[in-house]
Amino acid sequence: MIEFDRVTVTYPDAPAPVLRNVTLHIDEGEMCLVVGCTGAGKSTLLGAINGLVPHFTGGTLAGEVRVNGRSTRENPPRELADLVGVVGQDPLSGFVTDIVEDELAYTMEQLGIAPAVMRKRVEETLDLLGLAELRRRPLHDLSGGQQQRVAIGSVLTAHPRVLVLDEPTSALDPTAAEEVLAALTRLVHDLGITVVLAEHRLERVVQYADRVIHLAGDGTVADGSPADMFAITSVAPPVVELGRLMEWTPLPLSVRDARRSAGGLRDALADVPAPRRPDSAGEIALRGRGIVVRYGEVLAVRGISCDIRAGEVVALMGRNGSGKSSLLWALQGSGRRQAGSVNVGGDGTTAAADPKQLSPGAARRLVGLVPQTPADLLYLDTVDAELAQADRESQAGRATARQLLDRLAPGIAGETHPRDLSEGQRLALVLAIQLRAEPRVVLLDEPTRGLDYRAKHALITVIDELANRGHAVVIATHDVEFVAAAAERVVVIADGEIVADGATRDVIVASPAFAPQVAKILAPLEYLTVAQVSAALDRQAS
Numbered sequence: 001m002i003e004f005d006r007v008t009v010t011y012p013d014a015p016a017p018v019l020r021n022v023t024l025h026i027d028e029g030e031m032c033l034v035v036g037c038t039g040a041g042k043s044t045l046l047g048a049i050n051g052l053v054p055h056f057t058g059g060t061l062a063g064e065v066r067v068n069g070r071s072t073r074e075n076p077p078r079e080l081a082d083l084v085g086v087v088g089q090d091p092l093s094g095f096v097t098d099i100v101e102d103e104l105a106y107t108m109e110q111l112g113i114a115p116a117v118m119r120k121r122v123e124e125t126l127d128l129l130g131l132a133e134l135r136r137r138p139l140h141d142l143s144g145g146q147q148q149r150v151a152i153g154s155v156l157t158a159h160p161r162v163l164v165l166d167e168p169t170s171a172l173d174p175t176a177a178e179e180v181l182a183a184l185t186r187l188v189h190d191l192g193i194t195v196v197l198a199e200h201r202l203e204r205v206v207q208y209a210d211r212v213i214h215l216a217g218d219g220t221v222a223d224g225s226p227a228d229m230f231a232i233t234s235v236a237p238p239v240v241e242l243g244r245l246m247e248w249t250p251l252p253l254s255v256r257d258a259r260r261s262a263g264g265l266r267d268a269l270a271d272v273p274a275p276r277r278p279d280s281a282g283e284i285a286l287r288g289r290g291i292v293v294r295y296g297e298v299l300a301v302r303g304i305s306c307d308i309r310a311g312e313v314v315a316l317m318g319r320n321g322s323g324k325s326s327l328l329w330a331l332q333g334s335g336r337r338q339a340g341s342v343n344v345g346g347d348g349t350t351a352a353a354d355p356k357q358l359s360p361g362a363a364r365r366l367v368g369l370v371p372q373t374p375a376d377l378l379y380l381d382t383v384d385a386e387l388a389q390a391d392r393e394s395q396a397g398r399a400t401a402r403q404l405l406d407r408l409a410p411g412i413a414g415e416t417h418p419r420d421l422s423e424g425q426r427l428a429l430v431l432a433i434q435l436r437a438e439p440r441v442v443l444l445d446e447p448t449r450g451l452d453y454r455a456k457h458a459l460i461t462v463i464d465e466l467a468n469r470g471h472a473v474v475i476a477t478h479d480v481e482f483v484a485a486a487a488e489r490v491v492v493i494a495d496g497e498i499v500a501d502g503a504t505r506d507v508i509v510a511s512p513a514f515a516p517q518v519a520k521i522l523a524p525l526e527y528l529t530v531a532q533v534s535a536a537l538d539r540q541a542s
Contacts, residue, residue, distance in 0.1 A: 001162060001194045002026040002049060007063035008219075009044050009053060013415070018044045020219030022063070028161075029192040031185065031208055033199065033226070035233055036215030038409055038424035038452045042198040043089070045215065046164050049196060050084040051077045067162060082111055085160035089167045089423035089450060090373065091151030092139070100142070100150050101126075101135045107158045118157075125153040128183050130176070141295055145171045145320030145478070152180060156187075163187070165197040167423065169204050170449045171372065173319040173478045174513045177204050184208070200424070200452050203237035203481060203517050206230070207254040227251050235453050238481055238517040241530045245537075258521045265533070266522055272536045274526040276505065282310040284345060285472035286331065286367070286441045291340035293326040293496075300326040302496035303340070308441065308472045310345075313463055315487035315504065316476040317514060323496040324476040325372060328443045331474070332369040333358065344440055361393075368439035372446045374430035375418070383421075383429060384414035390433040404432035407458045408451075424450030435462060442466060444475045448482050460486045480508060484516040484528035504528070 004024040010017040018041040026032055034042050047053035051072035054061045065072040068083055077084075085107075088094055097103045104125055108118045126132045129149045139147060148171040155163065163184070169177035185208050187193040196213075199205045206212075212229035214222050222229070227250055230240045239258050243251045246265060252258035286308040293301035300323045308314055316324050329335020331342055333355025344366045345352045355363040371377070380386045387401040394401075405412060409428035418426060427450050435442065442463075448456050456479075463473050463486055477483060483490060483504060490507040492500035492514075500507050505526055508514040519528050527533050 001028040001030075001068055002196070003064070003066045004048070005064040005066070007048065007061065007065055009041075009048065009059055009061050011057075011059040011420075014059075017219045018059075019048070019221065022221045024213065024221065024223060026194060026196065026211070028194055029188055030210045031188045031195045031197075032211045032213055032223075033197060033202075033205055033209035034213045034215065035198070035202060035229075035235055036452075037217050037234055038200075038428070038450065038455050039411065039422055040215040040217040041219070042215055043166055043422050045213070045221070046086075046166050046196060046198055048072065049162065049164050050080045050086055051075060052086070081107070082158065083160060084162045084164060085155035085158055086164045087148075087151050087155050087166065087168060089170070090375070091147045091171075092373065094151060095139050095147075095154075098138055098140075099135075100131060100137050100139060103139060103150055103154050104131075104157050107154055111158060113158075121157045121159070125157050128156070129153045130179060141298070143171075143321040143325060145173060145176055148172055149176065149180065149320075161193060163193055163195045163197075165195070167199055167450060168197055169199060169201060171320075171446060171478070173317075174204075174480060176320055177201075177478070181205060181208055200235075200448075200450065201479065201481075202235065202453075203239065206237055206240070226253055238530050239521065242518060242521065242533065245530060245534055255517055255520045258517075262521050266525060268540070269522065269525055269527065269533070269536055272540060274505075274528070275532055275535065276503075282312075282470060284308070285310040285312075285470075286345070287343045288331060289341050291327065291330050291342070292338045293323070293330050293336050294338050295326075295336070300496055301330060304493075304496070304498055305340075306491065306498070306501075308474055310470045310472055311467050312489060313467050313473045313487045314475070315483040315490045316474055316493065317478070317480075317483065317490055317508075318493035320478075322493045324493055325445050326496075327493070328369060328445050328474065328476055331355075331441075332367045332443055333363045334360065334369075365437060365439055367441045367443060368434045368437060369443040370427075370430055370434050370445060370447055372449070374427045377430050377433065378418040378426065381417060382414060383412055383416050383418060386418060386429060386433060387414070390436045394437040399436075401432045401436040404435055404462065405429060407462065408432060408455050422450065424452070424455065427451065428455065431459065431462075435466070438466065438469075438471060441472045441474070444473070444477075446477055446479075447475060448477060448479045456482055456485075480514050480516050481529075483508060483514075484519070485531070490514075 004022045007022040008017050009019040055076045104122045212226045214233050248261045284307050288306045291304045330337040355367050390401040490504050
């Protein structure tokens with residue numbers, strides 16, 4: 001179905017090709033998972049399948065890419081629209097209408113599909129992706145995860161033979177992600193559609209893949225069965241990392257497979273208590289009382305009260321549309337807040353205040369927010385210019401913005417335009433800019449979107465350093481593995497209200513949806529991460 005014949009892609013001024021002499025053959029009805037570190041070229045590989053690379057991205061493509069016999073060199077993306085459907089990393093940038101139902105129908109209108117058929121497909125897609133209640137909602141009023149599902153649905157209605165998805169579950173809560181992946185699996189198994197997807201949250205998708213395509217980061221590409229490839233890949237989900245640590249054969253790719261191999265490990269760890277994160281929380285850094293956020297008739301936040309302490313790392317979790325982002329923006333001061341108060345405590349040099357009552361500059365020194373769409377905060381022409389501006393505006397901080405960026409996503413050239421970065425690289429850049437000022441309270445909205453496991457570990461190190469210096473950190477995320485490693489406290493929101501608030505281990509292990517893979521594998525033991533298991537085994541050995 002998809003053929004890469006000695007494909008090399010080179011961008012202007014790049015020191016080396018992003019893809020180098022790639023030869024691949026993907027059969028009809030396969031689900032292929034593309035893996036690799038941030039910036040390794042995954043988006044370029046996906047873009048080459050329908051001709052976005054190089055027709056729209058620029059650069060030079062040598063070799064040949066064919067889809068169902070059609071050459072992308074001779075057929076630009078518009079002439080492959082009936083064959084290949086593409087969902088990018090940022091769904092909002094791809095929308096062309098205002099209403100959910102209209103967006104689902106738009107592609108079919110462009111393909112000239114009969115109105116009766118269009119209506120039927122729209123209804124099927126609304127049910128398939130759980131969007132029926134949102135059909136007449138404005139797209140800009142949806143949460144990031146809801147927008148992601150609409151973007152996937154707008155492609156599915158055209159019934160393409162090939163689906164290309166870049167980070168399709170990155171903005172989805174665990175349950176919604178399972179629903180989307182189950183739907184994609186049905187399309188593969190029942191209709192023979194070929195699905196090629198790149199995803200950093202490998203723990204969600206690895207068990208569904210028929211083939212894994214690994215980008216090493218030097219332009220080379222290797223492919224094979226999931227079991228063979230994950231034995232050598234540079235990135236791997238926790239279930240695979242645990243299998244590598246214990247040298248299990250065959251290497252497990254699912255929690256079920258790992259539990260079958262983990263009996264001996266559970267016995268060995270039965271008398272070894274799992275480590276807990278130390279309670280380093282100090283005085284209250286942020287106090288919110290009776291916060292209400294409303295969008296028209298939609299009540300997004302229903303009178304929430306919360307205290308965030310200095311040195312505390314808090315994860316804000318909940319299904320898509322539960323009110324997490326609305327709460328963060330209300331706490332930061334620039335978002336809607338129809339009722340309630342927010343008070344950010346002073347640190348000796350800054351008086352306690354409500355960020356909503358301050359100028360934007362003063363508010364940022366108290367509370368910094370990294371939004372779901374980080375590109376909204378980038379406005380200069382080069383990475384170096386953005387970093388230099390952050391250094392000039394920040395009057396505090398122990399590390400420069402460049403040093404922070406290199407820890408999160410090393411190797412980004414300073415002369416690169418921010419729009420030419422991958423989604424993960426743009427997120428890393430905005431994180432570096434916001435963290436440079438070291439605000440009293442740091443709010444992160446889905447900060448691991450587009451980040452590989454290495455970048456997540458680097459981000460955890462940065463967050464730990466901030467907490468150790470007395471900064472409060474609140475992270476709204478669906479990434480349960482990141483929460484298990486980074487947060488000491490979890491607050492769960494549902495329908496705009498807090499439904500759970502407690503220590504990470506107590507909250508997420510009790511939830512089948514939010515429990516990390518290691519907790520599921522070793523239950524009833526209270527281990528959350530592979531690092532905790534490794535440390536416990538080392539203690540036993542010594």
